[in-house]
Each structure stands twice: as structure tokens, then as C-alpha cells.
Amino acid sequence: MKKLSVLALSLFSFFSLAQEVTQETVKKVISTLASDEMKGRLIGTPENEQAAHYISKLFKENKLDYCVGDSYLVPFQYKGKTVYNVCGIKKGSSEKMLGFSGHFDHMGTSTDKGDNIYNGADDDASGITALVGISDYFKNKKPEFSMVFMAFNGEEAGLIGSKALSEDKGMEKINKNLAALFNFEMIATGSEFGKNAMFMTGDDFSDLDDLFNQHADGMIKIYPDPYAKQQLFYRSDNVSYAKKKIVAHSFSTADMSKIKHYHQVNDDFSIVDVENMTQMINNFAKTVEKLSPKNFAPKYNDKVKLN
Numbered sequence: 001m002k003k004l005s006v007l008a009l010s011l012f013s014f015f016s017l018a019q020e021v022t023q024e025t026v027k028k029v030i031s032t033l034a035s036d037e038m039k040g041r042l043i044g045t046p047e048n049e050q051a052a053h054y055i056s057k058l059f060k061e062n063k064l065d066y067c068v069g070d071s072y073l074v075p076f077q078y079k080g081k082t083v084y085n086v087c088g089i090k091k092g093s094s095e096k097m098l099g100f101s102g103h104f105d106h107m108g109t110s111t112d113k114g115d116n117i118y119n120g121a122d123d124d125a126s127g128i129t130a131l132v133g134i135s136d137y138f139k140n141k142k143p144e145f146s147m148v149f150m151a152f153n154g155e156e157a158g159l160i161g162s163k164a165l166s167e168d169k170g171m172e173k174i175n176k177n178l179a180a181l182f183n184f185e186m187i188a189t190g191s192e193f194g195k196n197a198m199f200m201t202g203d204d205f206s207d208l209d210d211l212f213n214q215h216a217d218g219m220i221k222i223y224p225d226p227y228a229k230q231q232l233f234y235r236s237d238n239v240s241y242a243k244k245k246i247v248a249h250s251f252s253t254a255d256m257s258k259i260k261h262y263h264q265v266n267d268d269f270s271i272v273d274v275e276n277m278t279q280m281i282n283n284f285a286k287t288v289e290k291l292s293p294k295n296f297a298p299k300y301n302d303k304v305k306l307n
């Protein structure tokens with residue numbers, strides 16, 4: 001009898017842990033995207049395309065469906081070349097969707113001697129790791145909301161990937177059902193509010209943060225944007241969706257008052273807090289698991305400027 005209950009208990013803890021994203025997964029994804037082999041993932045380079053294929057492979061492992069056609073890769077044109085965003089869907093009980101995004105492109109390399117690779121571990125391999133992690137968490141689950149996972153290209157070239165995907169005809173049905181978009185932009189470090197906490201850009205513009213915090217119930221905390229003067233809301237990919245009147249904000253941990261790696265070659269794996277990232281991704285996913293179209297319908301107020 002005793003033996004049996006010990007076995008049952010260990011099986012229980014095995015299965016309850018099995019659903020969570022592991023530190024190994026987080027480390028593998030972010031270190032692969034930020035590796036020197038990816039040469040800074042500049043849009044239009046072979047390494048940028050290699051990163052898109054790598055993200056496709058992860059989406060497949062996490063059992064996502066295609067957003068458009070018969071591939072996760074959604075093409076658009078950039079300077080006469082075909083380049084790609086990466087998009088996958090998780091079907092939930094409802095047609096209504098939540099979106100999760102980040103950008104996988106970065107700034108490539110410089111002509112400097114020595115370390116000349118802009119690895120972009122924080123910016124924004126960390127954001128891609130978050131959406132891969134959330135899709136991993138839901139791999140064997142049936143959530144209430146359907147979910148769309150979008151890895152944007154060309155953020156550093158002027159938000160062009162998110163603009164292309166948001167305007168892609170094949171995405172119209174998804175956009176119509178999108179209740180909110182969580183765009184992850186630089187979450188590799190602890191925030192100025194401590195660990196297990198992010199800030200949301202444009203927090204004055206909607207009730208998304210308040211609603212999310214209510215459901216998170218302390219598991220993870222979303223703070224107002226302390227750098228509101230920098231207008232970060234209008235400077236990342238969320239704005240391509242905001243322009244379509246979809247509630248879309250960016251979530252970050254970057255301490256913009258003292259950050260030393262922003263758009264520098266030292267934004268590499270050495271600055272990544274894998275433990276904190278893993279905890280945040282799991283707690284974000286656990287909160288999302290509680291959300292349904294009945295209890296979660298964020299709205300903009302009239303402070304947001306969308307034109």
C-alpha cells in the first residue's frame with residue numbers, strides 16, 4: 001500500500017512537471033538563435049532564413065498547424081528578395097484567439113575587428129523563446145482560446161515583417177478573431193521590478209495588463225511601462241496590430257535606464273537569465289490557461305493614437 005502511494009505520487013509529480021517548459025529547452029532555443037553561426041540574423045541573409053527554418057522546426061515539434069497554406073513560412077518581399085515571417089496556430093475550444101509574438105531578425109554583423117556579431121540574445125531571441133515556450137507548454141493541451149504564434153522578420157528594418165503579416169490576405173480570419181496580442185521584446189534579464197515580472201508598453205491605452213494580472217493572481221506580475229517617454233508602444237511590432245484596432249502591446253524586462261547591451265555585440269547568451277525566463281514563460285502560460293473569451297476581453301480606451 002505504501003509502495004503504491006509513493007509510486008502514484010512520483011508519477012503524479014512526473015506528469016505535472018512534464019507539462020512545464022524546462023530550463024534546458026529555454027537554453028537550447030535562445031542559445032541556438034543567438035549563436036555566432038546565425039551571424040546576427042539580418043533580414044535578407046541566409047542565416048536569417050536558417051533562423052526561420054529553425055523556428056518552423058520548433059513549431060512542428062510543438063504540434064502547431066499552419067496559419068497560411070502548407071508551411072509555417074509566410075513569404076513577403078524585401079529589396080527584391082523573398083523573406084519569411086513564421087506563423088503557427090494552436091486550435092482551442094473557441095475560434096477566438098490570443099496572439100503571441102516576437103521578432104527573430106537582428107542586426108547582422110559589423111566590420112569591426114574582434115567580436116563583430118550582433119547576436120541579439122535579448123533582442124529578440126528571448127521573445128521568440130517565449131512564444132516557442134508557450135506553444136511547448138500547450139503542446140498536449142486543449143486551451144479555451146485558440147492561439148496564434150508569430151515570429152516576425154524585419155523588425156530592425158522598420159517593423160516590416162509584422163506589417164506584412166498583419167496585412168497578409170491569408171491572415172484575415174485570424175486577425176478578425178484576435179482578442180489580444182502579447183508581443184515579447186527583450187525578456188532575457190531580470191526587470192527593474194525584480195524577477196518574474198515584466199512591464200507592458202502603452203499600459204495607459206488598454207486594460208490588458210489589469211485583466212492579465214487579475215487572472216495571474218500573483219504568479220507573475222505585469223507592471224506599467226516605466227519608460228513611457230521613450231514611446232516604446234509605437235516602436236515595436238505590436239503597433240502593426242494596434243493599427244488594425246487589435247489590442248496589442250509589447251512585454252519586456254529590459255531596464256532601459258541602465259541597459260548596456262541594447263544593440264551592442266555583447267547582447268549574447270552570457271547576459272541571459274535562463275532560470276528567470278523559464279519561470280516567467282511557465283507562469284505566463286499557466287495564466288493564459290485560465291483565460292477564455294468569457295473572462296478575458298481587453299479593450300483600448302481613447303488615449304491610444306492609432307493613426
Ligand SMILES: [Zn+2]
Nearest residue numbers: 123124155185
Ligand atoms: Zn527588438
